Amino acid sequence: MAEILPLRDAVARLVHDGDTVALEGFTHLIPHAAGQEIIRQRRKDLTLVRMTPDIVYDQLIGAGCARKLVFSWGGNPGVGSLHRFRDAVQNSWPVPLEIEEHSHAGMANRYVAGASGLPFAVLRGYTGTDLPKHTDTIKQITCPFTGEQLAAVPALNPDVSVIHAQRADRAGNVQIWGLVGVQKEAVLAAKRSLVTVEEVVDELEPVPGQLILPSWAVTAVAEAPHGAHPSYAQGYYDRDNEYYEYWDSIGRNRDSFEQWLNEKVFGMEAAK
Amino acid sequence: MAEILPLRDAVARLVHDGDTVALEGFTHLIPHAAGQEIIRQRRKDLTLVRMTPDIVYDQLIGAGCARKLVFSWGGNPGVGSLHRFRDAVQNSWPVPLEIEEHSHAGMANRYVAGASGLPFAVLRGYTGTDLPKHTDTIKQITCPFTGEQLAAVPALNPDVSVIHAQRADRAGNVQIWGLVGVQKEAVLAAKRSLVTVEEVVDELEPVPGQLILPSWAVTAVAEAPHGAHPSYAQGYYDRDNEYYEYWDSIGRNRDSFEQWLNEKVFGMEAAK
Amino acid sequence: MTATTEERTYTSDEMMSIAAARALSGGQRCFVGIGLPSTAANLARRTHAPDLVLVYESGTLGSKPGRLPASIGDGILAETADAVISVPEVFNYWLQPGRIDIGFLGAAQLDRFGNINTTVIGDDYAHPKVRLPGAGGAPEIAASCREVYVVVRQSKRSFVEKVDFITSFGHGRGHGEREKLGLRGAGPTLVITDLGVFRPDETGELVLTQLHEGVEVEQVREATGWDLKVSPELSRTPAPTETELQTLRELKAAK
C-alpha cells in the first residue's frame, strides 16, 4: 500500500545517489516539483531515464545530479534546445554526461517490457538508422515463426519512477486523466515509485478517460499542488507556455542557470 | 470509414467460407446475434478463433460451420461443459474439428502481436506444461540481452473479427465500456472487422472507462439490439444466467440442439 | 472435538470453502478463478480479510462484489472494481511480473506433485476420453503468482499419481524442478479439499497436514490415487464458526 508522505521525506526515502531514476509525463503532468526536490537534496550520479528530457531534466543535468541520460528526444518543446543538456554533452559541464539514445517507440517498448516482467521487447524500429551503431541496447532478433528480423530492446526497470497525477485518495489509490503517456508503464516497471499529486481527496470520483493505479502498485504518494508547473495538469491548470520561452533565457548561460538554481531551488529549502 | 449496414448484409459481405474468424468478448458483450447470423448464412470451413469459445462457438461448431478452433478455454462458464464442442472433438460430429490450444496469456498476446503488426509475441508462459507438445504455435525464444528462455507465439491476424459494443455514432465510431477484454486487439489484428452495437446514436456521450474505436479502424457496424444475449451489455441489460443453464440441456443432445437450430436460427430467417 | 458426520450442521463443500477462505489473509493480492476459488476468496473478504485484493482475469483489479459473481466476467466485478483493464493488461502488467501473492485455482485432476490437469482425461490428446475446458489463465497463474492454492473435491479420480496432461505446472516430478525451469513463483503451497489440507514437503510431494472435522486418515487414503504421506504434525481443521457458515450461505443465496 502506498504511504502518503511529505515530498521531502518521499524523495529522501526513495531516491538515492547512483539510482536509475525515471521522471515521466509526456508533456502533460511532468513531475517538476519532484525534480527540483531531487536537486535540493543534492543527489549525485543518477542515471536519468525519460523519453523527453525537457526542462525538468535540463535542470537536473545542469545541477550536476546526472551521470547518464537514457532518452529519445531532448529538446525544449516548441522552443528549441536544452542548453544545459547540450553543455553537458558538448562540454561535460558541470560533469560529463553519458548518453544512451533511443527512439520514442523503443523507449515506450522498453517501459512496456519492464512493466510486463519481460527482459526485452520486440518492435519494428531503428531500421536503416545510425542509432544501433551508437546504442548497444538495440539488437536484432529473429521471429521463430517467419524468420523475419526485428529490433529488440532491453526492459527498463528503474530503481525509482516518479510521476505526477491529478489526485490520490487517502488509501493511496492514484487517479490520472488526459494524456497518460507512459506513466503507468514507468511506475509498474520500477522497483519503487513516487506519485506526486495535485491533491489528496476522500473519494476519487470517476472521470472519463481516467487511469487508476491501485495503492498497492505504488510506493509513496506526496501532495505537490502545482507540482507539474510549467507543464500542466488537466482539470487543474494550463501549460505555462511562456515559462518554456523563459527557460530558454535561463538555461542558455551557466551564470543565469546557477543564479536560478540558488534562488529558485536551493533558496526554497526552508519553505519545504 | 466504417459502413453502417444491416447485420445480414454485413455478415454476407465480410465473412466468407474458409475464413479465419474471431468473435471476441470476454463474458461481457459476446456477439451472439452475429454468430447466429453466420450460422444462418451457412458458412463452412471456418477457422474459429476465440479465447473462451463458450455458447457462441458451441452453436457454430454444432452447426458444422467450423473446421478448426483456436482457443484457450472451452467451457460453459459457471455451468460446465460445452457439449457440441466435446462431441466434435471426441466424435467428429457433425464434422471433424481440429484444435489449436493455448493459454489465455498466450492468446491475449497473439492478438496483441496481431494488432501491433508484429509477427510474434513474447511471454513467460507454458513452462513445464504439456501444451507445447501438442501446439506447434508455441516456441521458445532467447532474450538477446540476458540469454533467458521465454515463450514465443505467432500473431493472430483473423480475416475478420466480430465484436459487440454498446454504441456507435452515425459516422461509425464505436464506444465500449465495462469489461473490454481483448476486443480492441481483435479488431485491430484483423483484416476486416464487424462491430454489432446495441444502438446507433447521434452523439457518443463520454462514459467513464470507455474505449473508443475510431470509425476508420472498423470495416462495418451493424445495429443488433440485445445482440449479446445471453451474455450482457453493461448499461443495457444483465447476463441471462439461466440461459447458460438452459443451454446445457439444449447442447447436451444432438437432437435437442438440431431442434433449437431449426427453430431459433434457421426459423428466424424471414424475420431478419 | 471430533464431530461425527451425523452431528455436522454443514456440508463438506462448506468446510472446504471455509478452510480455503481461512488460508487468505488481509491485504494479499489474490488472482481468483471462478467456482470454488471465487467462493473462498469472497468469503475471506466478508469475514477476516476485508482488505483482500481480488483480481479476476476478465480485467478487474480490486473487485468488491456484494454477492458471488456468476461468472468470471460478471458485471458486478467491473462495477465494484478499483480499476477495469484489458485482458492483455491483466496478464502482462499484473500477473506476469509477479505482482500477485496468491493464485487460487481449481482442478479436474491433481497429482502427487501438485500438477494440475484441466485439459483432457485419457492418454491420447487427439482422442481424449473426456475433453475438458482447457487451460484458461491457469498455466501462467501457476507460474507467476508467489504461491498457488488449489481447491478441489477429492476422490481417486481427481487425486491421481500423475495427471494425464499437465495444464498447469506444479512441482513436476519434484526435487526442485520449478527452479530448474526458471519459474519464479513457489507453485502450489497449499491444497484444500473437502477432506483435508495438503502441503508439499521439501521434495514437492503433497503431504496431508490437516484433517477436516469428522474425517479420518483412512478416508483420505481411499480418496487418494497414490501412496499418501501423512505429516507427523497432522492437525485438525477447526469446525466452521457460526459467522463463517452464515456468511457463506448468505453469499451463495444472493443473486
Add this chain to the structure above:
Amino acid sequence: MTATTEERTYTSDEMMSIAAARALSGGQRCFVGIGLPSTAANLARRTHAPDLVLVYESGTLGSKPGRLPASIGDGILAETADAVISVPEVFNYWLQPGRIDIGFLGAAQLDRFGNINTTVIGDDYAHPKVRLPGAGGAPEIAASCREVYVVVRQSKRSFVEKVDFITSFGHGRGHGEREKLGLRGAGPTLVITDLGVFRPDETGELVLTQLHEGVEVEQVREATGWDLKVSPELSRTPAPTETELQTLRELKAAK
C-alpha cells in the same frame, strides 16, 4: 503568373505551410510532428480537408484543435480527440502496423536521398559540433507510414549531400534500399521547402518538381548541397489564396 518578391503579400514560410497543407487530402490519417508539420496539417483541416485525421504521438487519435497546439502534448489535443491512448499504444497499435497514411516530419538536415538527421551535427557522435534533440518518434514514423512528407526550410546547411547521422531512414543511398531492408512504407515521397517541392525519382534521389511563386531554379540550386536534378515537368506552385492566408494567420494568432 510569376510574382516578384517585392509584390508578394506573404512570407516564404507561409508559402511552405500552404504548399504542405495542399498535399494532404480529406480522410487521410496523418501522423503529425509539432512545428511546421502541425501547422500544415491543421491548415489543411481548416481549409480543403476537414475530415483529415490528425494523430499526435502524445496519444491522441483524431484531434480537432481550434488553434495551433503549442506542443505535441497540448491539452487541446486530448480535449478534442476521438480517443486518447497511451504512448506505447500510439506506436504499437496505430503507427507500427501501417494504419497511418502520411507521416509528416521536419528535419535539421535532409540529404539527397531523403534521409533525415535530427541527432547531431558533425562527424563524431561522441563529440558533436551541435547536439540536436534526437529521434523522438521520427525513425518509426519514417519507417511505418505509407508515405512520408518532409517540411523543412531549405539552405546549404539543411539540404546536404549526406546527412551526418541518419536519424530517420529515407531512401538510404537509393536504388531500392528500403525494400531490401524490409521497410513497409514508401518513405519520403514529398519534400516541401520554402523554395519549392521535391519528389524522389525512381532511384530515390530528390528531384525539384515544383517552384514556389517568385523563386527561380538557380536560387534553389544555391540552397542545395548537392548537384540538384530538376524535373523536366517542373511546375509552379500556385500562390496562396486569400482564404489560405487568412486561415493560416488566424490559426497562428489564436492562443
